[in-house]
Amino acid sequence: MFERFTSVGLEIAEAHCDAPCGVYDPSQARVEAESVLQLTKKITDLKMPDGGDQAASTAYQNTLTRFIAIKEERAELAKHHLLVLWTDYFKPQHLEKYPELHDLFWKSAKLCSSVKQEVSLEHAQELMDNVKRVHEIFWETKGKDVPWYTAS
Amino acid sequence: MELPKINWKQRLLLFVGRRRLLKVEGDSMYPTLETGDAVLIDPRAFIATGDIVVADHPYKQSIKIIKRVESIDPGGRYILKGDNPDGSTDSRTYGTIAKGDIRGKVVCRVR
Numbered sequence: 280m281f282e283r284f285t286s287v288g289l290e291i292a293e294a295h296c297d298a299p300c301g302v303y304d305p306s307q308a309r310v311e312a313e314s315v316l317q318l319t320k321k322i323t324d325l326k327m328p329d330g331g332d333q334a335a336s337t338a339y340q341n342t343l344t345r346f347i348a349i350k351e352e353r354a355e356l357a358k359h360h361l362l363v364l365w366t367d368y369f370k371p372q373h374l375e376k377y378p379e380l381h382d383l384f385w386k387s388a389k390l391c392s393s394v395k396q397e398v399s400l401e402h403a404q405e406l407m408d409n410v411k412r413v414h415e416i417f418w419e420t421k422g423k424d425v426p427w428y429t430a431s
Numbered sequence: 432m433e434l435p436k437i438n439w440k441q442r443l444l445l446f447v448g449r450r451r452l453l454k455v456e457g458d459s460m461y462p463t464l465e466t467g468d469a470v471l472i473d474p475r476a477f478i479a480t481g482d483i484v485v486a487d488h489p490y491k492q493s494i495k496i497i498k499r500v501e502s503i504d505p506g507g508r509y510i511l512k513g514d515n516p517d518g519s520t521d522s523r524t525y526g527t528i529a530k531g532d533i534r535g536k537v538v539c540r541v542r
Binding site: 289290291292293294295296370371372 | 451452453454455456457458459460461462464466469470485488494495496497498513515517518519520
């Protein structure tokens with residue numbers, strides 16, 4: 280009863296830090312990791328044209344090169360967004376509650392490198408699974424129930 | 432380090448005007464206090480090292496800060512620090528706080 284009156288019109292005691300707190304959301308990493316997974320699938324599915332047809336060969340190589348270039352770029356972005364969460368958002372008290380945190384981010388960052396080097400559906404999926412775990416931990420620390428979703 | 436929960440004595444003191452009720456915003460006192468917590472302060476309490484206090488911000492008018500007294504310097508000025516130093520702006524940034532700027536000692540949490 281008493282507690283109910285306490286939230287309205289109260290004077291504020293600020294426990295802030297003066298630099299504005301960043302807005303963080305693991306969905307940025309999810310979009311990039313998901314793109315890498317989709318591009319890996321596209322590269323795996325891309326059919327090489329049967330010999331001799333110059334135009335088809337050029338188109339094939341152009342498409343393949345674009346897929347590879349975008350996969351490279353998106354994997355780097357996924358790594359960037361993961362590292363920002365790791366180094367800027369997560370705090371020592373989160374690590375106490377989630378001791379897996381460092382290992383999770385370290386392995387995820389390494390996966391971002393391997394999905395660039397390889398065309399590996401397995402590693403691309405593993406990266407997505409790790410990002411999902413980051414999502415779960417992140418929103419738990421925020422006390423919000425945000426369901427995991429993907430765009431594709 | 433932990434703050435006691437409000438009891439009937441503190442409620443009575445609030446009722447007779449000997450305590451003030453304030454709401455906490457921000458995470459610099461995490462895990463002791465979080466955004467949305469409410470606390471009672473005793474404006475007349477003696478302040479010692481280790482106490483959580485509410486003080487006027489040294490540079491920003493009308494803003495009150497809530498921090499823990501890390502130590503008191505030889506000149507009697509207060510060195511304040513957040514319990515969550517990674518997410519706190521405190522005496523490390525704005526220096527010491529004069530005794531006259533301390534508005535009270537946090538005596539309990541309301542929730």
